[in-house]
Every structure is written in structure tokens, then in C-alpha cells.
């Protein structure tokens with residue numbers, strides 16, 4: 001790492017020769033494989049942008065110029081070149097974030113990681129430059145996948161209209177999101193890629209043409225003068241140029257000199273310009289290149305030589321869903337599946353293999369996925385849209401107005417619900433049970449184990465006149481948690497030790513084993529506890545209020561924001577039923593949580609059995625005192 005360790009900031013790149021730049025690129029690739037194999041992270045995307053990032057930081061002057069990364073999962077090389085070379089705790093508590101982070105560096109302008117936002121940011125920053133008469137440059141790097149998102153096109157519509165407002169858009173085209181990028185735009189990029197493009201044509205032919213005179217002028221100049229006609233002749237670049245965006249490309253995204261030349265021209269252009277760069281995801285790392293499914297988009301810890309995972313992963317929530325979908329697909333021809341560019345991560349790859357004509361990848365387009373699902377349902381099918389919980393946030397209005405209002409039987413399967421941890425604030429699935437509470441008619445299931453995933457998915461797809469949601473966590477699914485009996489639609493997981501029970505503990509989803517532990521701890525304090533799993537947390541089960549009435553305290557535990565989640569819904573249902581039992585709700589505080597492991601985050605926010613048991617014990621003892629002495633306020637819930 002002779003060169004890399006000497007790069008303290010982007011300007012250290014200026015003095016490197018072309019040969020040294022190539023050596024630096026090699027060093028960075030070795031560094032990435034070595035470092036990310038130890039921690040996990042986004043390996044493939046970063047291996048693909050090594051030369052592009054070097055060229056960007058040589059041509060532009062960050063942080064004066066603003067370099068923005070769409071999604072931000074490909075910002076590791078940018079981190080390395082901007083003074084952050086300790087990757088030993090990447091994505092871990094106290095270590096580097098897996099995405100750009102303002103707290104880490106003045107070179108990180110935006111903290112994204114939900115895709116397709118960068119052009120909106122760039123548009124705003126460019127407008128601010130114009131209003132404030134600043135000459136800083138704004139450069140937005142967006143992948144071909146992120147470019148499928150509707151927000152990107154809303155921004156382009158604005159950007160293209162301002163012909164004199166400088167803004168450089170770098171399209172990092174590696175032909176892939178996880179799997180190959182789909183749709184008309186991807187097809188258009190493919191045409192630009194495979195046709196002998198204008199820039200490539202000029203670069204290759206420049207020498208020859210300059211030597212070929214045509215009526216007194218070199219042919220190169222003649223052709224360059226008539227460039228629009230020539231471009232249309234060589235490659236159908238119509239779409240971007242017709243929108244009003246200058247198009248430069250396609251450029252070999254691994255040729256630093258070609259990249260610098262294109263970026264320098266774009267920088268000088270004085271209006272909106274697209275630089276179309278062709279890169280290879282996983283570049284230089286054989287295990288990634290051989291993995292057709294996703295080119296090592298995001299890996300756990302791996303053996304650096306083979307790319308094989310270090311820990312063998314046991315059964316996980318996604319896998320259980322994946323298998324049940326195939327079983328359901330065999331039984332019901334009307335079941336179809338939708339993914340927003342994440343076929344494999346959400347477990348729909350198996351369904352796609354079994355029923356290729358019944359799965360739709362819509363691109364990174366969650367809003368469209370929801371509306372398209374409404375259309376599929378209205379057309380007579382039952383769509384299952386599997387999506388990470390955090391990414392459904394984007395489609396709230398569509399769930400409300402298109403699916404629910406139209407009484408469409410659409411099932412939303414929310415993977416990665418609850419604390420995911422290492423991907424930081426944006427990737428925790430902690431809002432779904434709050435925002436979806438307000439959707440009329442919507443039914444929401446939080447299965448506690450694999451059996452319940454299967455059972456509740458089946459119950460969900462039976463509903464034909466309303467949206468249903470099934471949400472589960474990231475990672476390994478725990479052992480089965482058996483029910484003792486059913487009350488209404490709820491499972492009783494534990495009976496109280498006394499016939500005058502103290503606490504009704506309402507356990508949501510995967511937190512059931514922890515809630516049973518809480519009950520054990522309370523028992524040891526002489527506090528008898530019933531544990532119930534409502535299974536369907538929306539609407540609140542009618543059997544809950546009468547059950548609550550037989551206890552002294554109701555406690556709810558959920559891995560969702562405390563604001564507006566299951567606890568709030570239960571409290572409201574009890575009030576509505578006239579049940580006057582004190583309620584204490586445990587959940588995720590309504591703040592953005594730093595990246596750390598799931599366990600560390602849960603400990604930090606007090607979502608652990610000892611923490612909950614301690615607080616409930618305090619609450620019960622205060623209630624005892626209240627009855628014995630004067631009334632005391634119940635301790636307010638912790639944020």
C-alpha cells in the first residue's frame with residue numbers, strides 16, 4: 001500500500017503520474033478485498049468505481065466542489081481518498097459508516113442510502129450556487145439501478161430545463177442493480193453502450209481523421225463541427241439530448257485518462273451534462289465476477305481468496321418466506337410477486353425460478369410497485385410485493401390511496417423489519433407499524449417464528465378486499481415459540497403464575513423469546529405475568545381489552561418506533577373499550593440510531609429482557625405504593 005497510505009486527501013492525487021494512478025487503483029482494490037472480507041460490506045459496487053472515484057477527485061476540488069453519491073453504498077473509495085483509511089470497524093459501533101456520513105468528513109455532503117435521491121440534492125445545490133452566485137461545481141454520481149427510480153426522473157425534468165445551470169451527472173453504468181438492471185431505460189443505456197458511441201468513435205478515430213484532409217479542413221474538425229448529426233448517426237443518443245442534457249459518452253470507466261478528459265469537458269460545459277461511464281461491478285475480484293446473481297453487492301465476512309462466507313448461515317426469515325411463496329405459487333395460479341430490484345435479497349429468486357412469468361422486477365421503484373400491485377389485483381391476481389420495511393416508507397401514499405382506498409387485495413411482505421443495525425439509521429425498519437396504523441382496512445401481521453411466517457402469509461393472501469402486511473426481522477429465525485391456547489385471534493404464550501395476574505405482556509413478532517424471558521424475570525420478583533402474541537397487530541384484536549381488564553398493568557413490546565406503533569394502538573383500543581389499566585409501551589425511541597450490531601443497538605435503547613423487567617418491576621411497585629399510600633404518577637416512558 002505504498003501509495004494509498006500516502007494519500008491523506010484528494011489533492012495528494014494531483015502529483016501522481018499515470019503509472020502511479022494505475023498502481024493506486026490496484027492497491028485500492030487489494031485494500032477493499034482485504035478489509036471488507038473481514039467486516040462485511042458493499043464489496044462489488046466499490047470495486048467497480050475505483051478509477052472513477054480517483055478521476056473525480058482529480059478533476060473536482062472536494063469539498064469546495066460537491067461530489068454526491070447516489071445510495072452511497074459505493075463511497076468506500078471516496079472515503080479512502082478523503083482521509084479515512086481505517087476500515088477495521090466498518091459498519092461497526094464506533095467505526096466508519098457504510099455510507100457517506102457528515103460526522104465523518106467534510107467531503108460527505110449527504111447521508112443517503114435510500115436510492116435515487118442524489119439528482120434532487122444536486123438540483124437543489126446547483127440552484128443554491130446560482131442564487132448565491134457561487135462558482136462551486138456540483139457532481140452527482142448515480143448508478144444505472146438508481147436511475148430507474150422515479151425521483152431521479154423528477155429531478156432530471158427540472159435539471160434539463162435550466163440550460164445554463166452547471167451540473168455534472170455521472171451515470172455509473174455497470175448494467176446491474178443487484179441482478180441486471182431492467183426496463184426501458186436499461187435497454188436505452190445498453191444501446192448507448194453497444195453502439196459505437198460518439199466519444200468512443202472520436203477517441204479512436206481522432207488520429208486517423210486529423211491526418212485526412214477534406215476540402216482544406218481535417219475530417220475530424222469537419223465531423224466535429226457537424227456533431228449533432230454525427231452523434232445521431234453513430235448512436236441514438238436522443239433521449240438525454242432531447243431532454244436538454246448534454247451527453248458525453250460512453251466512457252470506459254476504468255480508464256483514468258479517458259475519465260479525466262470527459263469529466264474536465266463536462267466541468268467546463270456550463271450547463272447540465274451527463275457523463276455516461278461504463279464500469280464493471282466486482283472489477284478485479286474473480287469470486288464477485290463469477291457470481292452472476294449479484295456480483296457481491298453486499299457481503300458478510302468472507303474468505304478473501306474464495307469469497308465464501310465465513311459463517312454458515314442457518315435458516316433465516318427471508319428463506320422461510322421464500323419457500324412458502326413457492327408452495328403458495330403451486331397451489332394458486334393467481335399469486336404473483338413483485339420486487340423493486342431486489343429479487344434475491346427479498347427471497348423471490350426461488351419463486352422466479354419456479355414461475356418466471358409470474359414475477360415482476362419493477363426497478364428501484366417502490367411507489368410504482370405499490371400502484372402496479374393495485375392494478376394487478378384489480379386485474380384479478382393477488383400480488384405479493386416483497387420489500388425491505390424501510391423502503392416501503394416511500395410508497396405510503398400509494399398504499400393508502402391506491403391499494404387501500406380501492407380495496408385491493410395486495411400483500412406487502414416487509415423484510416428487515418425492526419433493528420437491522422449495521423447499515424445505520426436509514427436501514428432500520430422502525431417506522432412501518434406507525435405509518436401503516438393510519439391506513440383504513442389494512443391488516444398487519446408480525447409473525448414470531450418460522451411457523452407463523454408460513455401461517456400468516458397464508459392468511460394474508462386469503463384477504464381479497466384490503467391490503468395485508470406481513471413483517472419480519474433480518475437474519476436468523478429463532479426456534480418455534482409454541483402457543484398454549486388461542487384467545488380471539490391471539491396466541492397466549494405464557495400463563496400467569498397466579499389467578500390474580502399483575503402484568504399482561506403484549507409481545508410483537510420476533511421479540512417473543514425476549515418477552516418470555518422478561519416474564520421469567522418478573523416471576524422471580526413475584527410479579528405474575530401473562531404473555532400474549534396478538535399475531536395480527538392491526539387491527540387490535542377485540543379479545544385484548546377483556547384480557548387486559550383482568551391484569552393490573554399492560555406492557556407492550558415492539559421493535560418499531562414507540563411513536564404511533566402497536567403500543568399506541570393498544571392504548572387507544574383500551575381507552576375506546578373503557579378499560580382503565582395503566583399501559584407501558586416499550587419500543588424504539590423516535591430518533592436516528594447510529595450504526596452498530598443489532599444486539600448493541602437493542603442494548604443501547606433498553607430493548608433487552610433485564611431492562612424491560614427492571615422497568616416493569618418499578619412500575620408495579622409504584623402501583624403497589626399507590627394503593628398503599630398516596631397516588632403517584634407512573635414514570636413517563638423513556639425515549
Ligand SMILES: Cc1ncc(C[n+]2csc(CCOP(=O)(O)OP(=O)(O)O)c2C)c(N)n1
Nearest residue numbers: 045113114115143144145146176177341391
Ligand atoms: C429506495 C431504495 N430501494 C432499494 C434499495 C436497495 N438497493 C441498494 S443499492 C441497490 C442497487 C443499486 O444499483 P445501482 O444504482 O446501479 O448501483 P450499483 O450497486 O450497481 O453500483 C438497491 C436496489 C435502496 N437502497 N433504496
Ligand SMILES: CC(=O)[C@@H](O)[C@H](O)COP(=O)(O)O
Nearest residue numbers: 071073113298345416423474
Ligand atoms: C444499499 C442498500 O440499501 C442495500 O444494499 C443494503 O445495504 C443491503 O442490506 P442487507 O445486507 O440487509 O441486504
Ligand SMILES: [Mg+2]
Nearest residue numbers: 143144145176
Ligand atoms: Mg448498477
